[in-house]
Amino acid sequence: MSDTNNIINRLEATGYMTKASYTHEQLLDELKGFEKASLQEVYRASYSDCLRTYDLISHFRDMASQYALCDTEVYGRLIWSLQHLSKEISSLVNGARGERCMRRSLGWLTCEHEILLNVELEYEGERCEYDAIVLTPSGIDIVESKYLGHDAVIDKDGFLRSQIKSRDRFYNVGEKMRAKEHVLFKVIENAHPGAIPRSCIRSILLATNNNTRIEDNFNLIDVCNCGKICPLIENRKGPFLKGDYRAAIISAIEEARQVFLYEPAIDFDQLRSDMADFIVMVERASARSVSIEECSIEAEEPGGILSGAMRREPISEIVNDAISIALYAIGGGAICYGMSKLIHKLS
Structure with missing residues (x-):
């Protein structure tokens, strides 16, 4: 199981979005680098270059819904930050695209x-x-x-x-x-x-x-x-x-001419912490779910906690069947006796 500090350390080790301010030219590369590092941390072997922040948001929403984590403070803050990250990247990408078109036109x-x-x-x-x-x-x-x-x-x-x-x-x-x-x-x-x-x-x-x-x-x-x-x-x-x-x-x-430095609109230290906390919360919830399923399977198997009840079940069925046969026999005898008395009176 993952540890919160280990996840934070791995994200910080990439070097993306760890400074207090960046130039306009640096900011897009830093944001996209952080996005990629986050996706790799979550998707691991299934990571693909086509994944984006909105895929991460969708994945976290599914996990929160599956393990009843939607009302947690960490989840709410995490989704808010990721939505702003996605918008910031989209805005900068469109800005760079617009500038390329402008240079071409001019x-x-x-x-x-x-x-x-x-x-x-x-x-x-x-x-x-x-x-x-x-x-x-x-x-x-x-x-x-x-x-x-x-x-x-x-x-x-x-x-x-x-x-x-x-x-x-x-x-x-x-x-x-x-x-x-x-x-x-x-x-x-x-x-x-x-x-x-x-x-x-x-x-x-x-x-x-x-x-x-x-x-x-x-x-x-x-x-x-x-x-x-x-x-x-x-x-x-x-x-x-x-x-x-x-x-x-x-x-x-x-x-x-000057070079301006811009502070990120998102607290990336908090975002790293929230992401790590949520990943650990999901893993723990998943582990509890697996443990409950294993106990359920064990209970249904011979020798499990319900095996005694299962062994007693045939005895109960035999007793019930015997009682039913006896009642049926008694009821049948009573009917035959009544029919014979009726025929005797008619004759």
Whole structure:
């Protein structure tokens, strides 16, 4: 039988999700590494690369139902954490997929341009991530890639909502893009005062999944798909940014570029502990169930605890049969006697 501490030690020994913070690039690899280590710990020899966190959730639910563990605190906390882990991985995977599609689409630009990818900037405590900053002679475009698995809408207040679950709000895309414009402008302005007007910076939300549609009811940022992004940038009319201006701006951005560290949204020490505790609880419950079944089988076998009763059973059956025959005989004799008296009177 497994020991809780041994399970925790094996999960920690993988090195995944053991630090307090990670860069954006590190986080997805760490989460997927933890997912794989957890699946291998639970499935052992039956592990397959196609298994994911939702398979682990389904397996734990089956075990909790089978062994009456659904109401335990450990189980509830474990499932909550695993659901958040699955969502976090899915979000980061879709984000990486969207960025790949964005880079591919921006590679089709025919106008003079420079592209900065995965930029992190900060100004007066405001931290912003930029999927892409595109500089052309007509201005600067901030491109935010978004890969959604379903149709969405940006409401009049700037919130990006799912059209499947109308109450769900992903985030306020209007507020987010305004913050990105502000931080980028201040970084450039501080390095080169008066180099560009504020209107030179524009935001574009790029829907990278061509099978879905984003309806824009906000109308304060540009929304397009991969096929439209290049014409949108190429056909822009605005202040003319010469090559040396763009080079100076790029230099300012690169000098201000930072590397942010992000704390995981899940307490992975607690998750490791809960997973280990639940595995041990299931194994103990399974062992008790097997023990009860073995006692039941032993009781039914000759020589078991019910063997004496089974040996006495034939005696009881013989007595019952004898009594039945005697009663039958007595009843038959009484009937014959009554019939003979009736015939005698009639004659």
